[in-house]
Amino acid sequence: MLHQVFALVVKELLAILKDVKSRMVLIGPPIIQLVVFGYAATYDLNRVPFAVYNEDLSQPSRDLVARFTEAPAFQEVAVIHSDLEVAPLIDERKALMVLHIDQRFSRDLLRGIPGHVQLIMDGRNSNTALLVLGYANTIVTDFNTWWAANHGGIKPPAILDIRARFNENLESQWFIVPGIVALLTQVVTLLVTALSVAREREAGTFDQLLVTPMRPIDILLGKSIPGLLVGSIEATFIIAAGVLWFRVPLRGGFVPLYLGLFLFLMSLIGIGLMVSSLSVTQQQALLGTFLFMVPSIILSGFATPIANMPPLIQDITYLNPMRYFLVVVRGVFLEGASTRSLTTQYWPMLIIGLATLTAAGWLFRRRLY
Amino acid sequence: MNSEQIMRLRGLIRKEALQILRDPSSIAIAFVMPVILLLIFGYGVSLDAKRVPLALVCENPNRETASFTAAFFQSRYFVPVRFTTVQQAEEAMRARQVDGIVWLRSDFSRQMLSEGNAPIGLLVNGVDANNARIIEGYLQQVWALWLAKFDAEQGLPLRIPVQVDARVWFNPSVTSTYFLVPGLIAVIMTLIGALLTAMVVAREWERGTMEALLVTPASIHEIILSKLIPYFVLGMGGMGLSVAMAVWLFGVPLRGSLLVLLVSSSAFLLCALGMGLLISVISKNQFVAGQIAIIVTFLPAFILSGFVFDIRSMPAVIRLITHIVAARYFVSILQTLFLAGNVWQVVLPNILALVIMAGIFLGLARRASHKSLE
Numbered sequence: 001m002l003h004q005v006f007a008l009v010v011k012e013l014l015a016i017l018k019d020v021k022s023r024m025v026l027i028g029p030p031i032i033q034l035v036v037f038g039y040a041a042t043y044d045l046n047r048v049p050f051a052v053y054n055e056d057l058s059q060p061s062r063d064l065v066a067r068f069t070e071a072p073a074f075q076e077v078a079v080i081h082s083d084l085e086v087a088p089l090i091d092e093r094k095a096l097m098v099l100h101i102d103q104r105f106s107r108d109l110l111r112g113i114p115g116h117v118q119l120i121m122d123g124r125n126s127n128t129a130l131l132v133l134g135y136a137n138t139i140v141t142d143f144n145t146w147w148a149a150n151h152g153g154i155k156p157p158a159i160l161d162i163r164a165r166f167n168e169n170l171e172s173q174w175f176i177v178p179g180i181v182a183l184l185t186q187v188v189t190l191l192v193t194a195l196s197v198a199r200e201r202e203a204g205t206f207d208q209l210l211v212t213p214m215r216p217i218d219i220l221l222g223k224s225i226p227g228l229l230v231g232s233i234e235a236t237f238i239i240a241a242g243v244l245w246f247r248v249p250l251r252g253g254f255v256p257l258y259l260g261l262f263l264f265l266m267s268l269i270g271i272g273l274m275v276s277s278l279s280v281t282q283q284q285a286l287l288g289t290f291l292f293m294v295p296s297i298i299l300s301g302f303a304t305p306i307a308n309m310p311p312l313i314q315d316i317t318y319l320n321p322m323r324y325f326l327v328v329v330r331g332v333f334l335e336g337a338s339t340r341s342l343t344t345q346y347w348p349m350l351i352i353g354l355a356t357l358t359a360a361g362w363l364f365r366r367r368l369y
Numbered sequence: 370m371n372s373e374q375i376m377r378l379r380g381l382i383r384k385e386a387l388q389i390l391r392d393p394s395s396i397a398i399a400f401v402m403p404v405i406l407l408l409i410f411g412y413g414v415s416l417d418a419k420r421v422p423l424a425l426v427c428e429n430p431n432r433e434t435a436s437f438t439a440a441f442f443q444s445r446y447f448v449p450v451r452f453t454t455v456q457q458a459e460e461a462m463r464a465r466q467v468d469g470i471v472w473l474r475s476d477f478s479r480q481m482l483s484e485g486n487a488p489i490g491l492l493v494n495g496v497d498a499n500n501a502r503i504i505e506g507y508l509q510q511v512w513a514l515w516l517a518k519f520d521a522e523q524g525l526p527l528r529i530p531v532q533v534d535a536r537v538w539f540n541p542s543v544t545s546t547y548f549l550v551p552g553l554i555a556v557i558m559t560l561i562g563a564l565l566t567a568m569v570v571a572r573e574w575e576r577g578t579m580e581a582l583l584v585t586p587a588s589i590h591e592i593i594l595s596k597l598i599p600y601f602v603l604g605m606g607g608m609g610l611s612v613a614m615a616v617w618l619f620g621v622p623l624r625g626s627l628l629v630l631l632v633s634s635s636a637f638l639l640c641a642l643g644m645g646l647l648i649s650v651i652s653k654n655q656f657v658a659g660q661i662a663i664i665v666t667f668l669p670a671f672i673l674s675g676f677v678f679d680i681r682s683m684p685a686v687i688r689l690i691t692h693i694v695a696a697r698y699f700v701s702i703l704q705t706l707f708l709a710g711n712v713w714q715v716v717l718p719n720i721l722a723l724v725i726m727a728g729i730f731l732g733l734a735r736r737a738s739h740k741s742l743e
Contacts, residue, residue: 022657029664037672040687043499047681064531090538092714093705096681114532123540124704126548127416127499128679133535134506140533141509147530157519158437158477158487160512162505164495165462175498187668191660283568286659287394291402294560294667295409303677305500307468308415327465334496335463 004214008222015199016192016226026192026230030184034238037180038246041303042172048132050097051078051089058106060147064117067139068099074135086120096122097132109147166334174249177242178333179302181235182264182325186296189231189265190289193272196223197364198285210364220361224269231265232258242333251336259339260328263349267321270356277363296320301327321349377587381595388569389599398564399603403557403611410553411619416545416677418503423447424458424467433478437489440515441471446507462494469493469504539708550621551703552676554611555637559670559696561607562641563648563662565600570649571658589738593731597642604638615707625706629716633706636723637699641666643730644695650737670696675704698722 017023052065069076077095080086089095100118109115119136121129148156167174200206209219239257242248275288299306299313300322306314317323324345331337331345389395423441427434441449450467452458458470472490480487491508495501513529540547573579582592612630615621623630644666652658672678673687674696680688691697698719705715 019654019657022654022660025657025660025664029660033664033668036687036690037668040683040691041672041678042682043502043678044682049681088714091709091712093701109530114529117531117533119533119535121535121537123537123543124548124708125675125679126537126540126543126545127677128682129537129540130416130506130543131499131502133537134502134509136535137506137509137533140531144530151530156516157481157485158489158512160491160508161488162491162493162508164493164498164501167495167498167501170495170498170501172498175496187663191663195659282655282659283394283572286568286655287398287564289659290560290564290663291405293663294406295413297671298410299413303671304414304416305418305497307421308417308419309413313409313413330496337463341463 004212005218005221005225008214008219009225012196012222012226013229015196016230026188026234030188030234030238033184034180034241037183038173038177038242041176041180043127043131044172045073045128045131045135047075048073048097048128048135049077049095050074050099051080051086051095052076053080053086053098053100055103056101056105060106060109060115061101064101064140064143065099067143068136071135071139090120090122093122093124096128097136099136173246174334175330177246177248178329179326181238181242181329182300182322183297183302184238185231185235185261185264186268186322187293188234189227189268190272190293192230193223193227193269194276194285194289195282196226197273197276198279198282201279202281216361216364219364220273220357223273224266224357227269227272228262228265231268232261235261235265248333250333252332252338256337256339256342257329257332259346260325260332260342260349263346263353264321264325264328266353267349267356270353270360271321273360274356274363277360296322299323318348319352321352324349374588374591378591378595381582381587381591382598385595385599389603395565395569395600395603398561399607400610402561403607404614406557406560407550407553407611407614407618410557411546411550411614414545414549414553414677416499416503416549417543418500418507419446420448421446421469421504421507422467423449424452424461424470425449426452426455426458426470426472427477428454428473428475429477431478433481434473436519437473437515438471440511440518444507444511447511459492462492465494467494468500469508471508546619547621547708548704549677550615550619551707552674552700554608554615555674555696555699555703556667556670556676557611558604558608558634558637558699559641559666562600562604562638563645563666565604566596566642566645567648567658567662568645568655569600570596570646571652571655574649574653575655583738589735593646593735593738596646597639597731600642601635601638604642605634608634608638621707623707624710625716626711629711630706633699633702633716633720633723636720636727637695637702639727640695640723640730643727643734646734647730647737650734669694673697674700676700692722693726695723695726698726 050068054061054065068074078089086098089098098120100120102116105115117140119133121132123129164170197206200209243250271292275292276285279285279288299317300320306317306323327345328342331342425438425441427438441447452461455472458467461467462470470492472492474490477487493501493504537543616623645662648661649658652661673691673694680691680697702716702719705712
């Protein structure tokens with residue numbers, strides 16, 4: 001029995017790897033994507049272009065402006081002198097923010113009335129706008145503390161002492177690169193498995209496989225193991241690159257990480273094979289994979305938090321294995337999470353995997369055309 | 370074009386249209402997919418942190434700490450939960466039950482009343498760095514509001530020397546849906562445009578019917594046109610549906626003109642179809658065509674287009690690479706047309722880039738198909 005399964009595995013691997021083009025597709029693009037996305041997918045602010053519109057040419061306003069121009073996240077692109085110049089700068093995306101200080105600024109400030117600083121932002125990318133606003137607020141708060149200390153102001157009764165855990169400098173890359181492990185593993189594994197049955201259905205060889213003495217469970221194993229192999233090699237490569245190239249700390253152990261990976265791959269293979277046995281042609285299988293994969297990436301918490309989604313959509317994400325694996329992979333990388341603390345993430349993937357694999361095995365026999 | 374060519378082209382288009390009508394999968398790609406995807410994404414993708422679970426630890430609860438913690442119970446951004454020790458709160462943060470901890474040490478009120486500058490310990494879970502920054506921003510707002518209220522109660526003059534008035538143009542309520550939905554349309558149309566042609570044409574190669582077409586008197590131009598025109602019509606239908614949903618379902622304002630939207634969508638769709646055609650001509654195999662279509666269309670459109678991740682923040686090399694992602698230009702056009710209006714300085718260069726890219730893709734597809742005839 002075992003050597004029959006082995007023979008099927010070899011045959012499957014050959015079907016994927018013997019063609020130069022499909023071999024390239026499995027190796028080349030993931031590497032390129034890892035590098036490109038690892039650097040591109042960032043929420044960090046760099047070189048935010050801003051314009052200065054300072055109507056109050058006094059020392060305090062210059063001090064405040066200097067704090068913006070010296071900040072590494074900001075880059076001064078223009079100095080303007082009238083209201084009319086604001087709109088074109090923002091509309092044409094030449095500046096993301098205009099820092100406007102009106103004529104009364106220093107007069108008010110020296111009299112003890114709050115001076116006003118107006119920030120005009122481009123809201124087309126609302127996330128960037130929010131982050132820039134947060135950053136600008138920090139700069140102004142620092143200015144305020146400094147001003148109060150030097151001009152006989154009273155100290156505030158309490159101040160904020162903010163620290164971040166697990167990702168101390170809040171680097172986007174530490175969040176995104178572990179996410180890419182899940183993302184690319186999912187793409188490659190699903191494609192390998194989803195087309196495996198459909199390809200044979202289209203060629204008519206699946207019927208031949210069904211009349212061999214192999215039991216459905218053997219066929220299921222033979223079709224699953226190649227996906228498991230390709231997926232784990234792919235994931236291991238990305239994990240290694242994450243640690244060695246992107247220098248993301250791997251604080252946890254390999255056991256919780258690979259247990260999660262195994263369960264994730266199992267659920268992906270189950271889904272892939274289920275889609276594959278439901279479809280008659282490769283095109284249908286690909287379409288089915290797409291229809292599962294695209295929402296599963298968007299609704300996984302890869303780029304936007306699940307907590308922000310409406311309750312109904314949050315409930316749907318419980319069916320998405322990537323949701324759990326993202327918690328595992330980020331937990332192990334950044335928090336050093338243990339196997340025990342990740343149990344709540346493991347069992348849903350196990351259930352999804354068992355359910356979909358059973359369904360796939362059942363469908364092998366039922367969908368005979 | 371003489372009458373014979375027109376006749377041939379009409380025949381080919383008729384064949385293509387019949388094929389589309391008889392195989393419901395193309396219609397599903399063009400009309401069902403955008404609806405489903407836009408529904409899921411439009412409701413599912415949001416960067417607005419709301420109801421952030423927050424642990425409150427007061428080691429020595431009294432009037433001063435109560436006045437501060439009350440500010441969190443009033444804030445609409447946070448759902449505070451009380452813990453008695455910091456260890457318990459950290460345990461909850463590890464279990465992902467809370468996203469942050471506010472820690473008022475036992476000597477908080479003494480320090481606050483005597484020296485001032487009493488430290489308020491704030492621990493934020495930094496795993497999701499973006500979310501952590503947004504939460505930090507909210508925490509600062511709560512603190513500033515509390516400070517103003519505290520001063521007013523004490524009869525002190527306002528102690529904040531400089532106040533910030535922020536005006537966010539185009540999206541004053543900073544709703545992330547308004548920014549994400551136009552970008553999503555670009556991502557979805559990239560997917561649909563490339564899938565429509567890539568899969569369908571690759572199937573013809575696989576079945577050998579493409580070669581049968583190539584030996585007819587129809588020229589390469591006619592064959593390519595006959596593939597493009599029906600799928601262009603289908604794709605524009607999907608686009609119209611997406612725009613209608615964006616405006617009427619998600620309430621995204623459409624401030625630019627429909628005509629400009631139509632022109633830029635056509636340019637983009639030609640680009641996406643051309644890319645699909647090129648993929649299918651090169652791969653001639655559905656497995657490879659499908660793989661490449663996902664890898665070179667969906668993922669770059671998702672990550673490199675400026676749809677969620679701001680292109681200006683990327684390193685220089687990556688910014689250079691984004692120029693070959695057609696979705697990048699379309700995302701910029703859509704975000705501007707929807708939220709800002711007809712800003713020609715943004716729209717025109719981007720349309721021009723799309724037209725050039727469409728020309729390159731179609732030209733390459735044409736050359737590649739010519740070779741296979743030899």
